[in-house]
Amino acid sequence: MSYEYYQEVVDDFEKLLTTEIGYDVIIYAGENESMKELYAHSNILCTRSQYFRTAFSNKWAEKNDGKFIFKKPNVSPEFFKVILRFIYCGKIDLTRLQGPEVLKLLIVVDELNIQSLISCIQNHLIKHQDEFLQRNPIEILETVYQHESFTDLWNYYLEKICEEPKILFESDKFTSLNAPLLKLLLERDDLGLDEILIWDSLLKWGLAHNPSISQDITKWSKEDIKIMERALHGFIPLIRFYHISSDDFIEKVYPIKKLLPKDLVDDLIKYHVSSNKKLKNDIQPPRKSNFIYDSTLIERQHFAIFASWIDKKENSHYGVRNIPYKFNLLYRASKDGDTPVMFHNKCDNKGATIVVAKIANSESIVGGYNPLQWDASDQDKSTFDSFIYLITDEKNIETAKIGYSNGNKYSIRNFSNRGPGFGGGPNLYRDRKGPWHSSFDNYYSSYPEIDDIPARFEVDDYEVFQVIKR
Secondary structure (H helix, E strand, O other): OOOOOHHHHHHHHHHHHHHOOOOOEEEEEOOHHHOEEEEEOHHHHHHHOHHHHHHHHOOOOEEEOOEEEEEEOOOOHHHHHHHHHHHHHOOOOOOOOOHHHHHHHHHHHHHHOOHHHHHHHHHHHHHHOHHHHHHOHHHHHHHHHOOOOOHHHHHHHHHHHHHOOHHHHOOOOHHHOOHHHHHHHHOOOOOOOOHHHHHHHHHHHHHHOOOOOOOOHHHOOHHHHHHHHHHHOOOHHHOOHHHOOHHHHHHHHHHHHHHOOHHHHHHHHHHHHOOOOOOOOOOOOOOOOOOOOOOOOOOHHHHHHHHHHHOOOOOOOOOHHHOOEEEEEEEEHHHHOOOHHHHHHHHEOOOOEEEEEEEOOOOOEEEEEEOOOEOOOOOEEOOOOOEEEEEOOOOOHHHEEEEEOOOOOOOEEOOOOOOOEEOOOOOEEEOOOOOEEOOOOOOOOOOOOOOOOOOEEOEEEEEEEEEEEO
16 A cells, blocks of 8 residues: 655655755846745755756856856746746746736746746636736737747737737737738638738738838839839738729729739739639639628627626636637528528527627627527527627627616517517517617616617617527
8 A cells, every 4th residue: 555645745845845854946037126035945946957967967046155146137026926936836927927927927037947837827828817918919929939949828828819900900909910920820721811901901010110101002102112012022922803893903002002922913813803703723712711700780799798798607708719608690681581481491490599689870799698599489488598789889898787687577578470479578579660769768678777778779780699508
């Protein structure tokens, strides 16, 4: 019979670090007033870190009175304490660090070549610091690009930008992006941005790097054209001009055709004026995002929010990469016919669904989630899991409001001669034709009142998606 007491060993090593008994290494972390002395044991550092093992074997470290001296002015004492604790007892707590601090710690850990901690911190950033990663796209992308060991973070961030390119391409700092990074992004087949927007962004980037050239292309001189041609030369082959509409080509590409090779321009003109548009075999296919949701009203991040609401995640939201549901388009009013009959033909007996409607003459999205199913039985159903919602500004998730059902028998209204209905009142429903209605001034209300949902409103369009657990 053998017994193992790992935790006792871990606890003893942590005590050794804090009591500083028998130390033979002095680390000067930080600089000036913030500098502090930290104490450690060379045999433990050598065993746990290749960096220290190399340092001691090659006598990099200064020695004074029998003790090794390490000076790390670029590393704060707080960061070094975190690293030493991990080296001694394999423990690390990143919850008290903000996103920028975690990234700085990762850079330090990379310098010290602690591989397991590099992987740990990358995973923490990916899982728990998504908001920070979106808020600082340029700085983070360039930082990660400079460190070969940040493979997980690099792959995640590239995929993130390809999924949600607006976080980078609409950033105020987009034009400061380094050329090699921009080229890497434009080479991606899964960059989820219309080709004409990619072309517009490239011109914006080129002009920012050549501020002497006018933003008005009609004022470009021959010298200006030559400068821009040189600036964009390596990027032109990456633009998929054949997948730009004819109208956009005529308006936005043809006027500056001299930036493109002449044979390409000739081929593009033939293609766009031809009534039988056939692509050559060697033409790159259109870009296709790996994360496509078939909606004309909302973006991928909205589906991530819906999934979070469905699972009643109060303090955090899913990212677009880890949505645990598939959202299959069942019905679009403008395409399938805006009638109760077509709604029921497309949506009845399909299980859980979510309704998405765009309020006319606004930026607002309104709708509701039915965890049961639609049918034309004229029978109401009870559930605590349904909800209605309003996103006042579709571009700002912070403007979202949601109300879950109180579980009364009117939670889901299966009207045979109307569209989708939610709550007693009803709290939200599509009438036979014409406007939508919302009423909360009723004893039978199933949902808490959501301010700013109009009592009567028209919609530009509405969609219904089947919700399927992955």
